[in-house]
Amino acid sequence: MANSATQPSRTKDLEKLFHRPGPLVAATFEASSEMINDLKEYVKVLVVGAGGLGCELLKDLALSGFSNLDVIDMDRIEVTNLNRQFLFRVEDVGKPKAEVAAKRVMERISGVNITPHFCRIEDKPMEFYSDFSIIVLGLDSIEARSFINSVACGFLEYDSDDNPVPETVKPLVDGGTEGFKGHARVILPGITPCFECTIWLFPPQVKFPLCTLAETPRTAAHCIEYAHLIKWDEVHSGKSFDPDDPDHMQWVYTEAVKRAELFGIPGVTYSLTQGVVKNIIPAIASTNAIISAACALETMKIITGCSKTLSNYLTYNGVEGLHTKVTDFVRDKECPVCGPGVLIELDTSVTLRKFIDSLKDHPNLLLTRVSVRHRGTNLYMQAPPILEEQTRPFLDQPLFELMGKTRKDIVSVTGMAGKADNKQSCSRKLRIVFKGADGVADMDTAGGA
Amino acid sequence: MAEPKTKYDRQLRIWGEQGQAALEKASICLLNCGPTGSETLKNLVLGGVGSITVVDGCKVEVSDLGNNYFVDESCVGQSKAKCVCTFLQELNDAVKAKFIEESPEALIETNPSFFSEFTLVVATQLVEDTMVKLDRICRDANVMLVFARSYGLTGLVRNSVKEHTVIESKPDHFLDDLRLNNPWPQLRSFAETIDLDTSDPVVHKHTPYVIILVKLAEEWAKSHSGSLPSSRDEKKQFKVEDVELIKARMVAMDEDNYKEAMEASFKLFAPRGISSEVQKIINDSCAEVDSGSSDFWVIVAALKEFIANEGEGEAPLEGSIPDMTSSTELYVNLQKIYQAKAEADFLAVERRVRDILKRIGRDPYSITKANIKSVCKNARKLRVCRYRSIEDEFSTPVQAELQKCLTDEEYSYATGFYILLRAVDRFAANYNSFPGQFDSGMDEDISRLKSIAVSLLGDVGCNGSSLIDDLISEMCRYGAAELHAVAALIGGIASQEVIKLITRQFVPMRGTFILNGIDHKSQLLLL
């Protein structure tokens, strides 16, 4: 045992679990007095989000043996964060969350290094994400979860028997809360269901029909949404509504009150107006603490193997008494994100341009603004402009040749997916198989399945 | 200083101004400020509790730096209570933060009256016999108590209050109080003014489903000797016929109100009268009130009289309706009819409250209208939680429950941890250290812990049961470690329970929560 007998150790409590063998540990676990050092030397953890969950996660991970953390968040601190995002003070309002959070934790806990990234998650290249041993999510949006999920699944490779290659599995730990309720889950791409496999757990929000707002309002929320979605555009031609501008909010509130009075509908308040317009999800410190702690604990166990882990979805509900439940969800074998990849058969003559065009209409993909990579090489990149210019000449070459004339291989594509009014960035893995690899030219055959 | 209303906006949306006011009035005492304690308080300080008092007799050691966020290197050698208190204060200057450098055990022995000044005591990392003593003190002083403990990958949270009554339990899913199968005269006559067979398609598709269902139920009753279905077969038949009836009335496929009526037709079978839970509350001996009764029970006594008289077996009407497809006018009018009935019910209950207060010799206006109204609005959702004393649970746990949980494969770990958390305290009492606290003598500790656990099972009447050996070894491996992530989880749960107890909103957990930090199959044990 290192030096625990003579010198008092900072990590005395963690060492009990890391240094001692046990019967209920992961199969790969080797008790070792070098564990803390190894974590420092070899492990980098990315925390996505520096809000209610993110602040807690940084603290929890820093006190769970992790010394190298990165945190990414594009938001700035607001007054309404202060009831739970405990790393922020009144004087921090307006500063980037990621930067303040990183600074505060490093000031308190010596030996921890946290690199903040004040930007959008989509702005980072794939290489950025590949650097981390594990990614922990403290987010409140489905789109952001979906994006990180597709990135992590993008690293996954399958062997020739369609089994996931263990070294390419990038674990994700995801938490979410709403009021007294929350969830924590572990995603091992290719092994446990990914975010997309169980997307039905997050049904889209129901919106009010416009005709209700315009013709038969009944509730305060209807009056508010009328002012916000219909009246604003009628009055402010061309000027878009900014939910963070208090004058705009006040205007919507005043109009909603007028409409409510006209129809005899009670209950329009300024607070409700903000809640409806910004779709505010109530949030409290205790639930964030519970869910983040569960996520940090799972992160520690996954990386060190010092205990078995959650399999694979935990729900917490403190509304009526206390209910916790573990559900072992199963993977969707056909999942386009974490599966072996969407199979696409192409003629050897198909150019990169035709191939990219065909993805737009592929029913499982519907991808636009596509960039293509093959085995670490950029075949075509939409951005930045310099890369676009460099890769543009490839567009008119046959994909078969660009891929080194292999009959069958994986390409990764990134782009915008979904229907016209609801597009989001994503990355997808495609299994390309070339028909008639002896090369029969037929320029009329567009690729695609 | 940020405007408090804005700062607390996200939580005011959950517990409102009243809940916040209760928090701001509360004074909380924390015993032991290791990570479990400091994390519990952190969440309460952020939320804006009135005051905190941190009690701990230890000095900060180097090992505290590895699991407690509320100390840093400059604190080593200083009072832990003082350091944690200072760092907690930084989170919210609206909270009054105090500390007392004294061991909780000593305070419990020498100064039991100390605890009576607090609204609630959070007691962390206490061993069994100290828990029992503190529980007795707090019960006598009517101070709410929450125990929290983290131990390796396990831990527990346990509330202890003689009686906790909740008016605003705010359940997630609760059947709307619509009285579709039992409409009162005003609702019935309002329905009569509406013609389902109107030839105006716009009016037809804007008739709210409440009216559709009330009218169809009446039609059914007319053709079935005046009553709604009662037997199971009749109900089945009605369900089929009812949906057909509704379908037949549709004139166009896009009539959302008729679709809603089909989906809501099960609401016609909302049981009449009050639920067994409410029945239990009005039959509680506390509902026989005297001058010493709390306001809650006085209002419940009035509620009981109301149900037996004006209510004709029903609780006061809640008075709100869900949103439904409708013209604005019909919806607003319907809302008014529900509100008027709720107001009338409230006035009847209020009269009874005033009479009862007079009868028991109290000022008849000593209970506010708002309070009575709140009980009326939530009459179907009232909750009374009573907790066994720790002493009773420890000496005579509910055997059947314990036995059942020990053998339930899914939860045998959590229940095993419950036994072992008690066994390690006996171990510590016998051997002056926790099992596995030191690296030497692990094998001996395992066998000692095992024999203590076996005798403990015997003491609580579970002789036949045994614990999984792996779990005993695991418990020794933990060596009383207080891991930060586990402490933050346990502290988070404890703080959430504190908030429910202080705001008197939502329902606090009953029993003892046992964390299973291995696979998270945790368990709530009602012992």
Ligand SMILES: [Zn+2]
């Ligand atoms: Zn998937």
